[in-house]
Amino acid sequence: xxxxxxxxxxxxxxxxxxxxxxxxxxxxxxxxxxxxxxxxxxxxxxxxxxxxxxxxxxxxxxxxxxxxxxxxxxxxxxxxxxxxxxxxxxxxxxxxxxxxxxxxxxxxxxxxxxxxxxxxxxxxxxxxxxxxxxxxxxxxxxxxxxxxxxxxxxxxxxxxxxxxxxxxxxxxxxxxxxxxxxxxxxxxxxxxxxxxxxxxxxxxxxxxxxxxxxxxxxxxxxxxxxxxxxxxxxxxxxxxxxxxxxxxxxxxxxxxxxxxxxxxxxxxxxxxxxxxxxxxxxxxxxxxxxxxxxxxxxxxxxxxxxxxxxxxxxxxxxxxxxxxxxxxxxxxxxxxxxxxxx
Numbered sequence: 001x002x003x004x005x006x007x008x009x010x011x012x013x014x015x016x017x018x019x020x021x022x023x024x025x026x027x028x029x030x031x032x033x034x035x036x037x038x039x040x041x042x043x044x045x046x047x048x049x050x051x052x053x054x055x056x057x058x059x060x061x062x063x064x065x066x067x068x069x070x071x072x073x074x075x076x077x078x079x080x081x082x083x084x085x086x087x088x089x090x091x092x093x094x095x096x097x098x099x100x101x102x103x104x105x106x107x108x109x110x111x112x113x114x115x116x117x118x119x120x121x122x123x124x125x126x127x128x129x130x131x132x133x134x135x136x137x138x139x140x141x142x143x144x145x146x147x148x149x150x151x152x153x154x155x156x157x158x159x160x161x162x163x164x165x166x167x168x169x170x171x172x173x174x175x176x177x178x179x180x181x182x183x184x185x186x187x188x189x190x191x192x193x194x195x196x197x198x199x200x201x202x203x204x205x206x207x208x209x210x211x212x213x214x215x216x217x218x219x220x221x222x223x224x225x226x227x228x229x230x231x232x233x234x235x236x237x238x239x240x241x242x243x244x245x246x247x248x249x250x251x252x253x254x255x256x257x258x259x260x261x262x263x264x265x266x267x268x269x270x271x272x273x274x275x276x277x278x279x280x281x282x283x284x285x286x287x288x289x290x291x292x293x294x295x296x297x298x299x300x301x302x303x304x305x306x307x308x309x310x311x312x313x314x315x316x317x318x319x320x321x322x323x324x325x326x327x328x329x330x331x332x333x334x335x336x337x338x339x340x341x342x
Contacts, residue, residue: 004122004144004146004164004165004205005205007034007061007121007122007228008032008033008034008228008333008337009218009222009227009228009229009337009340010032010033010034010218010228010229010231010333010336010337010340011033011034011035011036011063011207011228011229011230011231012024012025012028012033012034012035012036012230012231012232012235012329013036013038013173013175013209013230013231013232013235014036014037014038014039014063014064014065014124014126015038015175015232015235015236015315016038016039016040016041016042016065016175017038017041017313017315018242018243018244018247018304019038019235019236019241019242019243020037020038020039020041020042020050021050021240021241021242022037022050022051022053022054022056022057023057023240023242024235024238024240024241024242024329025037025054025062026053026054026057026058026060026062027057027058027238027240027328027329027330028062028235028329028333029054029058029060029061029062030057030058030060030330031328031329031330031331031332031333031334032330032333032334032337033329033333033336033337034061034062034063034121034122035054035060035062035063035329036062036063036064036065036122036124036230037050037051037054037062037063037064037065037120038065039064039065039066039111039115040065040066040067040106040126041106042106042111043106043111044106044107044110044111044113044114045114047064047111047114047115047118048114048117048118051064051114051115051118051120052118061120061121061122062120062121062122063120063121063122063123063124063146064115064118064120064122064123064124065123065124065125065126066108066111066112066115066123066124066125066126067108067125067126067127067128068108068125068126068127068128068129068130068180069108069128070127070128070180070289072288072289072290072291073288074291075287075288075291076100078285078286078287078291079100079287079291079292079295081287082286082287082291082292082295082296083097083098083099083100083295085280085281085284086098086295086296086299089277089299089311090298090299093299093302093303093306093308093311094302095298095299095302098295098298098299100295101291101294101295101297103294104290104291104293104294105290105294116138116141116143120143121143121144122143122144122145122146123138123143123144123145123146124145124146124147124148124167125145125146125147125148126147126148126167126169126176126178127148127176127178127179127180128180129147129154129157129158129161129180130145130147130161130163131161132160132161132162135161135162135163136162139162139164144164144165145162145163145164146163146164146165146166146167146207147161147163147165147166147167148166148167148169148178148179149166149167149168149169149178149179149194149198150168150169150170150177150178150179150184150187150188150189150194151179151181151182151186151187151189151194152194152197152198152201153181153182154179154180154181154187155168155198155201155202155206156201156202157181159202159203159204163204164204164205165204165205165206165207165227166198166202166204166205166206166207167206167207167209167230168191168194168195168198168206168207168208168209168210168226169194169209169210170189170190170191170192170193170194170195170208170209170210170211171188171189171190171191171210172190172191172210172211172271172317172318172319173191173209173210173211173232173271173317174232174233174270174271174272174315174316174317174318174320175232175270175271175272175315175317176266176268176269176270176315177268177269177270177271184268184269185269188261190210190211191208191209191210191211191212191221192220192224194210195208195221195224195225195226196224196225199224199225199226200225205227205228206225206226206227207226207227207228207229207230208221208224208226208228208229208230209229209230209231209232210317210318211317211318211319212229212230212231212234212319212336213231213233213234213317213319213320213322213323214234214319214322214323214335214336214339215335215336215337215338215339216339217229217319217322217339218336218337218338218339218340219339219340219341222339222340222341229336229340231332231336232317233316233317233319233320233323234319234322234323234326234332234336235326235329235332236248236251236316237251237252237323237324237325237326238326238327238328238329238331238332239327239328239329240328240329241329244304244305244307244312245307246303246304246306246307246308246309246312247304247309247312247314249309250273250275250309250312250314251273251314251316251320251324252324254273254314254316254320254321256321258273258274259271259272259273259274259316259317259318259320260272260273260274260278262274262278262281262282263281263286263289263292264277264278264280264281264282264284264286264292265277265278265292265293265296265300265313266289266290266292266293266296266313267286267287267288267289267290267291267292267293268288268289268290268293270313270315271315271316271317271318272313272314272315272316273314273316273320275309275310275311275312275314276310276311277310277311277313296313299311300312300313
């Protein structure tokens with residue numbers, strides 16, 4: 001296993017969904033950064049397959065990320081209401097009426113077993129505290145373990161659990177919020193405010209995430225005390241990222257005011273480019289994650305194939321306008337690395 005301090009300072013955020021590809025992760029690591037696979041939605045066997053594909057493409061270290069198990073209350077009535085709202089969109093896409101998913105999430109323990117067998121350099125977690133026993137067991141096997149915090153209290157809890165580093169996920173970041181204490185609205189802290197607070201509060205490295213898309217952002221994060229940065233949105237547009245054409249076109253066309261926080265697609269607060277679904281479900285109470293996430297998956301997949309961005313979860317952060325022509329993953333890593341003082 002690679003020592004956390006031996007890894008490059010520029011990490012790719014572990015983006016689940018369309019961006020969770022071996023080609024992208026390997027290209028980032030081979031290009032001088034640290035690639036991470038967002039495996040939260042992958043079945044255990046698929047994790048094994050993708051990790052093997054990454055290793056076939058590069059001998060450089062990489063990481064794998066999972067969502068911590070979260071208690072959630074099944075709400076058939078709320079889910080039924082959500083399915084009713086999806087129905088006209090299904091019809092518009094030529095799909096059958098939406099139905100209740102047979103399953104809502106993958107088995108976390110089985111996923112973790114697959115991750116351990118894949119032997120990444122780093123195992124990272126979001127949306128929870130992996131706990132003292134789990135962290136100790138992973139570290140005993142030689143893994144570096146990283147948690148995600150959106151506020152200082154989460155960082156302190158993760159440190160107490162023994163993680164090697166904490167990702168400070170600022171309000172600006174794209175995709176799902178990775179916090180787990182209090183209300184999501186209570187932890188909407190900007191990266192510039194969150195990073196130095198966590199650096200001052202913790203005795204372990206802090207990685208800055210959210211709103212970092214060029215060398216200036218990297219330099220700012222380092223000046224705040226970060227030991228590295230994780231960049232997500234900018235990597236969505238590199239040549240190796242297998243986004244659907246509709247998703248890519250929507251990111252390229254988005255205006256500065258199109259970034260929104262929404263629960264519309266998944267039931268959990270996440271940042272992306274606003275579209276028809278986020279606007280029409282704005283302010284509507286939904287069943288808890290992961291119920292809407294599983295229920296909306298057929299619509300999202302069909303919309304991507306049909307080239308209709310109105311019904312895709314267009315996850316992206318507020319720094320999207322800063323880097324819309326990044327080139328290859330290696331070129332983006334090189335551009336970002338110019339902001340880091342060795």
